Amino acid sequence: MSTRGTVLHSHGPGEQLKAEEVELTAGPGETLVEMRLAAVTALDRSTLAGKQPSVPFVPGSEGAGVVLSSDVVDAGTAVVVRGEGVGVTRPGVWGRYAVVPDGAVHRLPSSLEPAAALALLTPALTAHTAVRRVAEILKGETVVVTGVTSLVGRMCAQVARSAGAARVVGLVSMEASVDSTTALVDQIVRVDGLGQVGRELQWCDAAIDTMGGPVTGGVLGHIAPGGRIAVLGYNAGEFTTIDLHQLVGRDLRVLPVNLQRTALAADAVGQALADIAPASWRAEYDVVPADRAGDALDRQAGRVLLDLTALR
Known part of the structure; x- marks a missing residue:
């Protein structure tokens, strides 16, 4: 399945992110996701500050959205996207739509709001x-x-x-x-x-x-x-x-417990979210429109999420 949508492109370290329209096509082993929110993580900051795998490059290693097409998840399923090199070695989720490996797609428990799931x-x-x-x-x-x-x-x-x-x-x-x-x-x-x-x-x-x-x-x-x-x-x-x-x-x-030396299993994200879902949590975060991603990157304290629906 293919679609056109706006993504945030990095044209190199120190360059301002630019909103540009592209065509995205999901191939075998890939899922097309309509993105709603993305986290701004330390990994995103280090990737943008260093050598990127391609120019232009779409950053974003964690996000939440709804599946449009996939061989492993039903269309319309709310998901969290993380892992499989997304936003690091391959294009990330800072866009209205994202094509990601099937293994990076994790079901979002119905009791967790997308923003809370990303913040937690x-x-x-x-x-x-x-x-x-x-x-x-x-x-x-x-x-x-x-x-x-x-x-x-x-x-x-x-x-x-x-x-x-x-x-x-x-x-x-x-x-x-x-x-x-x-x-x-x-x-x-x-x-x-x-x-x-x-x-x-x-x-x-x-x-x-x-x-x-x-x-x-x-x-x-x-x-x-x-x-x-x-x-x-x-x-x-x-x-x-x-x-x-x-x-x-x-x-x-x-x-x-050494988090840097302990590799996460393929199902870790989905399992972790499912484990905490039965309890009630107070998630603290700020939401910034995606077209102000530069402001979000400058903030070093607190959890910041990008509202990707602001991209047209």
């Missing part, structure tokens, strides 16, 4: 990687999530639930408010700045640690033999003390 995608993939890829949470397990009041912490709790965890326990600092967290976990346990965990914390099979510091060592004392802890962050400190007798004697595993 990065933390959702972080939680997905920690819970499903690194910790490999299994059905029926008890899971502790430290720092559960943060956005990534809450998502880790929800992904653990979606992965089949029978019990999810949230570990929080002594002064943290838990109003946004109670619906996601079965129990809240407090931990002090020295890593001393409340006595009410029982044994768990695995922990997702977003806090680090002394909390990591404190949580290890509550992991059952053969269990593991996936270390995702270190807001509470970069150093911890590990009881080696405990580590060796109970056959525990300490697993670093």
Whole structure:
């Protein structure tokens, strides 16, 4: 299927993006998407600042729209587009329409608005990687999530639930408010700045640690033999003390969550969105008309989305 539409073209690093009309044709293994929104990501900024695969080049590595034609997704399906080199090694999604590989198309859960899905995608993939890829949470397990009041912490709790965890326990600092967290976990346990965990914390099979510091060592004392802890962050400190007798004697595993070195599976985007969809999230983002993409690129703070429907 072919169509004509306006795209944003980059003519090289430092050049202003230009709106130009082109014809797009989807070939075998490709999907034609009517784009509605696109995220402005760090990857987009680095691609535009460096050597681009072609000139002119259509940037945009993440977006949301509706399928017009595809061999793998029904026409009219709301989707998120990400991966397979889109916006990096092949034309991206900053246009009214985009032709992308079938593997870059991921169904959007009906309970998530497109803008919210794009704004939440990065933390959702972080939680997905920690819970499903690194910790490999299994059905029926008890899971502790430290720092559960943060956005990534809450998502880790929800992904653990979606992965089949029978019990999810949230570990929080002594002064943290838990109003946004109670619906996601079965129990809240407090931990002090020295890593001393409340006595009410029982044994768990695995922990997702977003806090680090002394909390990591404190949580290890509550992991059952053969269990593991996936270390995702270190807001509470970069150093911890590990009881080696405990580590060796109970056959525990300490697993670093390195997002740069962990390749995403083909279904990671769709799985991550499906995992967080049952919960309620407050997504923070700004929407900028696509013809002001240059302004959006200049903004370094906050999540910025481009309204691609502004392109005619």
